[in-house]
Amino acid sequence: MRWAIAGRSLTKLQSVKNRLQLNDSVECLVGDSFDEESLKAITSRTDVIISTVGPYALYGKELVNVCVQTKTDYCDLTGEIPFVKDSVDSFHERAKTNEVKIVHSCGYDSIPSDIGCLLLQEKAIEKHGKPLSNVKLFILGLKGKFSGGTLVSMINLMKEAKNPEKRKIQTNPYILCKDVIAEMPIQRIQSFAWYDPMIEKWTAPFIMARFNTRIVFRSNELMEYKYGRNFMYDESLVVGRGIKGKLRGGILTIGIGIMIILMSIPISRWILVKTLFPKPGEGPSKAERKSGYFKMVLVGGNEDGGNRTEVFISDINDPGYGSTSIMLAESALCLALDSNHLPRQYGVITPSVAMGTSIVDRLKKAGFDISVSD
Numbered sequence: 001m002r003w004a005i006a007g008r009s010l011t012k013l014q015s016v017k018n019r020l021q022l023n024d025s026v027e028c029l030v031g032d033s034f035d036e037e038s039l040k041a042i043t044s045r046t047d048v049i050i051s052t053v054g055p056y057a058l059y060g061k062e063l064v065n066v067c068v069q070t071k072t073d074y075c076d077l078t079g080e081i082p083f084v085k086d087s088v089d090s091f092h093e094r095a096k097t098n099e100v101k102i103v104h105s106c107g108y109d110s111i112p113s114d115i116g117c118l119l120l121q122e123k124a125i126e127k128h129g130k131p132l133s134n135v136k137l138f139i140l141g142l143k144g145k146f147s148g149g150t151l152v153s154m155i156n157l158m159k160e161a162k163n164p165e166k167r168k169i170q171t172n173p174y175i176l177c178k179d180v181i182a183e184m185p186i187q188r189i190q191s192f193a194w195y196d197p198m199i200e201k202w203t204a205p206f207i208m209a210r211f212n213t214r215i216v217f218r219s220n221e222l223m224e225y226k227y228g229r230n231f232m233y234d235e236s237l238v239v240g241r242g243i244k245g246k247l248r249g250g251i252l253t254i255g256i257g258i259m260i261i262l263m264s265i266p267i268s269r270w271i272l273v274k275t276l277f278p279k280p281g282e283g284p285s286k287a288e289r290k291s292g293y294f295k296m297v298l299v300g301g302n303e304d305g306g307n308r309t310e311v312f313i314s315d316i317n318d319p320g321y322g323s324t325s326i327m328l329a330e331s332a333l334c335l336a337l338d339s340n341h342l343p344r345q346y347g348v349i350t351p352s353v354a355m356g357t358s359i360v361d362r363l364k365k366a367g368f369d370i371s372v373s374d
Contacts, residue, residue, distance in 0.1 A: 005029070008030065010028055039063055050076070052328075054153045064348075068102065073336070081176075095347045101335060101346055103331065105211075106328050112137075114219055114350050116311045117298060120309050120310070121227050124309050132227075132301055135227075138199050140297060141293065142293070143291065144319045158260075173187040173217060191253075203249060207256060209234060213235065215350050222353045297313075334362055338362075342358055
């Protein structure tokens with residue numbers, strides 16, 4: 001296998017190469033997000049591209065376009081609903097025709113959600129003969145830090161939300177689906193702390209649920225409703241039992257609300273960016289990345305709570321940096337090296353549709369703990 005690094009500045013690329021002590025065989029390729037010809041010169045030389053260019057809505061579209069043209073598979077770690085929607089609308093049919101896999105969201109958002117749902121439903125179908133209509137992901141534990149780039153992407157999403165059309169895109173759970181019918185369920189969106197009988201603990205809203213759920217619903221549609229037309233899915237953060245759990249959930253919910261308000265007001269957002277938030281390119285130290293972790297469980301059942309099935313996923317790295325970098329790299333390797341074993345499905349698709357359970361095998365070998373129980 002051969003690989004290269006690419007970016008706008010040859011000097012900076014060579015600096016990265018020297019700092020990481022990369023082998024001489026690793027080339028430095030120069031390209032610009034807005035220069036189609038320079039991007040073609042890169043994509044035409046490879047089988048798979050990894051994009052970490054966010055905010056993707058500002059800098060990511062042309063690379064997807066070029067990958068479709070040169071028939072180069074693509075993966076990224078975007079968590080931006082409007083960008084994925086634009087990509088689906090602009091490139092899905094052409095990518096299908098060219099047999100190209102454009103795979104968004106191959107990091108902490110949304111591989112655990114998407115692959116976890118696939119594993120859970122496949123186990124349910126194997127054991128009970130039908131999928132589970134009610135699935136929820138619970139974050140059991142989480143330690144990590146936001147990067148400057150992630151915060152810039154979040155700020156850009158908040159700016160876009162001022163546009164009514166963009167706001168509609170961000171709030172519609174089926175926005176990435178084409179075949180939506182009236183009988184499909186109204187999806188729950190957790191906005192407050194509440195006691196969840198599925199986990200028998202108090203829970204609080206999970207900030208990335210609004211994105212991850214959209215990816216899971218698109219997977220269901222692309223797999224011809226393998227999970228059923230009445231499929232319900234949501235995500236939340238577990239905060240504990242009893243009065244302490246209730247108070248913790250309430251405080252966390254209020255804190256999230258205050259931060260969203262502050263980030264939506266230009267002057268307070270400017271103050272936060274200048275004083276508290278990391279700059280683009282900044283993030284947790286190596287020691288902080290190593291001390292991070294995440295632990296989650298997906299719980300599924302039918303309307304009456306029967307046929308309960310669970311999938312546990314965890315890793316001992318900062319989820320937004322360490323775990324995400326592993327998931328993104330393994331996704332690229334999966335697309336490049338395991339193509340003969342992957343689903344024959346193309347277009348602007350999701351991790352589970354693009355890679356099936358092949359990515360699970362890779363993640364387990366990379367140190368992730370992934371298990372299914374019933």
